[in-house]
Amino acid sequence: MQLTEEQRLLVRSVRDLAQNEIKPNAIKYLDGTFPWENIRKLADLGVLGMSVPEEYGGLGLSILDTALVLEEIAKTCYVTAMAVLGEVGVQTRVISTYAPEHIKADILPRVCTGEALLAICMTEPDAGTDVASYRTNTRRAGDRVVLNGTKTLISRADEAEMFVVFTRVDGTPGNKGIGCVLVPRTTPGFAVTGRFHTLGGEYLHEVQFTDCELPAENLVLAEDGLKKLLHAFNTQRCLNPSISLGLAEGAFDEARRYMQERTAFGQPIGDFQGMRWKLADMYKDIEASRVLLYDACVSADPFPDPLKAAVAKIFTNEMALRVTSEAIQIFGGFGFTDEYPVSRFYRGARYGTLGGGTSETLRNLIGKRLMAGADAPDGILGMNGY
DSSP states (O other): OOHHHHHHHHHHHHHHHHIIIGGGGGGGGGGGOHHHHHHHHHHHHHHHGOOOOOOOSSSOOOHHHHHHHHHHHHHOHHHHHHHHHHHSSSSHHHHHHSSSSSHHHHHHHHHTTTTSSSSEEEBBTSSSSSSGGGGEEEEEEETTTEEHHHHHHHHEETTTEEEEEEEEEEEEOOOOEEEEEETTTTTEEEEEEEEEEETSSSSSEEEEEEEEEEEGGGOOOOOHHHHHHHHHTTTTHHHHHHHHOOOOHHHHHHHHHHHHOETTTTEEEESSSSHHHHHHHHHHHHHHHHHHHHHHHHHHHOOHHHHHHHHHHHHHHHHHHHHHHHHHHHHHHGGGGSSSHHHHHHHHHHHTTTTTOHHHHHHHHHHHHHHHTOOOOTTTTTGTTT
């Protein structure tokens, strides 16, 4: 697959900013400091509006374009890449696809400028992947709805202005009862009740909704909304691994440079066959992941194919763990220190298999789809569409 000239220009502009201005300061975000200065610079480039339709001031770019940009940012700073993901990921696409017009017109232009950050609330203290067990509930009451519940491990909760909340509707049990409600930060009864510092450096939070009263139109998806939400969530299953791919590439670049500069027994360590094989395996894995991920991204219409997205996410997330770990090995003891970026790439890579659908959940999804398609007319499920 060849990138267009417009895509190459986009990548180059983001790469220049990331390498020259974001990378030199990446270490300071390990303590949980939110990267506001990077967010503002990226907003000036138009990056935060990539997923926002043009009529609201955005660029309306494809999922592949968005993945390419996240990949470049992740090569330099995991924390910044995750902050950007909150503006270009599924929460933005849920709002632009399902929210009432006045909410779109209010918040989407401010997403583009970095004035309004978004957060998605899925996981609960007692339920993550098991959506059918969610206890958070939105009760309809005439022209209002009332939200109660607790969500946890939420990104950007200290900074976000709008929360896209997966919720049960009117107590309806099981998957059929899941919908989505939009909650402004200023809503009475909303509170951030806890936070957790992560291995990657950023904070995750617990948020609580206590009798949060909202206009009925904020309930943007009601009964059987889960299917639509999961279709949209396949976007995240392409953008999450784009960060993993960037982290692996960043670690690879650092390892290759170190192998050229570091000497042992009178020669660069890159002259040893064993070290070259490490580099070859890292490169092989990165390029295989790239093919799978880009293919999943271009399948979007408007959201990516679930099977392609699941395969790309598992493979790329797990690849990033191998490659970043091998980069640390190449650096030796220095790789274990915070001062060298390879350890930070590894910290970030560890999140990939956890967020956006765990590898275990996605393997179940893939297996189910393969069994359902075992009798495909051409005999090879993966060849459909080629």
